[in-house]
Amino acid sequence: MSLLLNLAKEAEVEEKIRQMFAGEHINQTENRAVLHVALRAPKDEVITFDGKNVVPDVHQVLEKIKVFSDKVRSGEWVGATGKPLTDVVCIGIGGSFLGPLFVHTALQTEPKSAEAAGNRQLRFLSNVDPVDISLNLDGLQPETTLVVVVSKTFTTAETMLNARTVRSWIISSLGESAVAKHMVAVSTNLKLVGEFGINTDNAFGFWDWVGGRYSVCSAVGVLPLALQYGFENVSQFLQGAWDMDTCFRDAPFDENIPVLLGLITTWNATFLGFSSRAILPYCQALSKLAPHIQQVSMESNGKxxxxxxxxxxxxxxxxxxxxxxTNGQHSFYQLIHQGRVVPCDFIGVIKSQHPVYLKGEMVSNHDELMCNFFAQADALANGKTREELLTEGVSEALVPHKTFTGNRPSSSILLPALTPYTVGQLLSMYEHQVAVQGFILGVNSFDQWGVELGKVLALKVRKQVSKSRTEGGKVTDFNYSTNYLLNRYLQEKEENTETFG
Incomplete structure (x- = not known):
């Protein structure tokens, strides 16, 4: 740890943290600041961008979200037929979906949040696959549904196709005028929002200094979460994130949770060469944490x-x-214990969201879960030797199969309870762990040029598919394999196509 802390000093991590909170343009390839911390800063905090304190702007948007979400939840804001809007479909992809879904799943079973949600529904439509549209609209009625379209530029291909499809679903039932009552936007492109049919008064903005995968604390996540759980619960989530932000900004490195995790992750991945990390929450409500951190980490530092x-x-x-x-234990832990070395983050919770104790059982259900939490980290660390197995009477033939090498790295994180506040702490902890790792590696953790090439080529393929569907002819403009597969795909006509509008 002393060597790693010295490395942080050599890599000027403290200065880079200062630059981040000061609003300097540390995302150099896009000439942008990285200020997602400002999204959860208290009103009296001063965080500047190009000489201006941005915190008042953030709280202006938060207040607008509070007013709007209170109106929808109270029934003051109604749909085109006068019925309250009790169901929300949030349309977005990538950072506009994974972070908010993680928080939603974590709060869904938290007693106070669940009580605030009542019978409301929140669904996330991300995939352009029409199956996802079908699943998300299943059982919903247009007259009680509010749609939140999340796209900074209002040009994201998958999001806008899904938005046009759901708009047609609303119009076919309620007429075109209903769009303004049943659809709102999280975007900065008011011109396109208006052209889409959404009242620009109902567009909730954010800023270029908010990266997509770091945007859950902006209107991207706060609006749908406030509609579902009420603004007060979301405020506690933001407060938890800010608590970890201040730890990251102010704590000495040997007591700084995100910095220590960033150093450990760098040690495991870069110095020891372990190519994977398992994020293992012993809490079902955190089932969407790993998919969110996949994007935050791999899109940031995969350079x-x-x-x-x-x-x-x-x-x-x-x-x-x-x-x-314990689902993972019955899936991939075999490899973790006896195959490749995979550093693990174990996340446990002291107090269950829904404690259950069956009379006559040795421990409660949550205790049973947590016994596995403690045992797995211990087993990875200590393993089991040949001598121990022989002492237990294991046959020579089975000894090699039952030997565990041990000395396999893991970090254990224990939360007092899973509440909006601690969910915010957890989110911020991982965001800053990723930043520290990037600072030490010398990469830009805040751009994502690697996702662009596939998008550009998809446009070319789209034009080819449209041309082939309308004019016919063989595909020849791609590599041999793609030409072959496209021609095979285009041989079949799409059948049973559902049409809205």
């Missing part, structure tokens, strides 16, 4: 060049995956 554009001669980032315990 091949330094921030100066030089090739990197060492491994960067790691493959993040995970599953709640």
């Amino acid at each position: 091949g060049v330094t921030i100066e554009g030089l090739p990197i001669p060492y491994p960067t980032g790691q493959i993040d995956f995970g599953e709640p315990g």
Whole structure:
């Protein structure tokens, strides 16, 4: 740890943290500041961007969300037929979906949040696959549904196609004028929002200094979560995130949770060369944590060049995956214990959201879960030796199969309870862990150029599919494999197509 703390000093991590909170343009390839911390800052905090304190702007949007969500939840804001809007479909993809879904899933079974939600429903439509549309609209009625379209530019291909599809679903039932009552936007492009048919008064903005995967504390996440759980619960979530932000900003590095986790993750992934990390929450309500951190981590630090554009001669980032315990134990723990070395983050909760104790059982259901939490980290650390197995009477033939090497790294994180506040702490902790890792690796953790090429080529394929569907002819403009597969795909006509409008 002393060596790693010295490395943090050599890499000027403290200065880079200062630059982040000062609003300097540390995202150099896009010439942007990285100020998601401002999204959860208290009103009296001063965080500047290009000489201006942005905190008042943030709280202006938060107040607008509070007023609007209170109106919808109270029934003051009604749909086109006069009925309250009790169901929300949030349309977005990537950072506009994974973070809010993680928080929603964590709060869904938290008693105070569940009570605030009542019989309301919140669904997230992300995939352009029409199956996802069908699943998310199943059982909903247009007259009681509010749709939140999340797209900063209002041009994201998948999001806007889904938005047009759901708009047609509303119009076919309620008429075109209903769009203004049943659809709102989280966007900065008011021109396109208005052209879409959404009243621009009902557009909730955010800023260029908010990266997509870091946007859950902006209107991207706060609006749908406030509609479902009430603004007070979401405020506690923001307060928890800010608590961890201040730890990251102010605590000495040997007591700084995000910095220590960032150093440990860098040690495991880059110095020891372990290519994966398992995120293992022993809490079903955190089932969407690993998918969110996959994006935050892998899109941030999966880079091949330094921030100066030089090739990197060492491994960067790691493959993040995970599953709640004890499900994961019956899935991939075999590899973790006796196959490849996979550093693990174990996350446990002292107090269950829904404690159950069956009379006559040795321990409660939650105790049973947590016994596994403690045992797994211990087993990875200590393993089991040949000598121990022989002492237990295991046959020579089975000894190699039952030997555990031990000395396999893990970090254990124990929360007092899973509440809106601690969910915010957990989110912020991982966001800053990723930043520290990037600071040490010398990469830009806040751009994502690697996702662009596939998007550009998808446009070319889309034009080809449209042309082939309307004019016919063989596809020849791609590599051999793609040409073959596209021609095979286009041989079949789409059948049983559902049409809205």
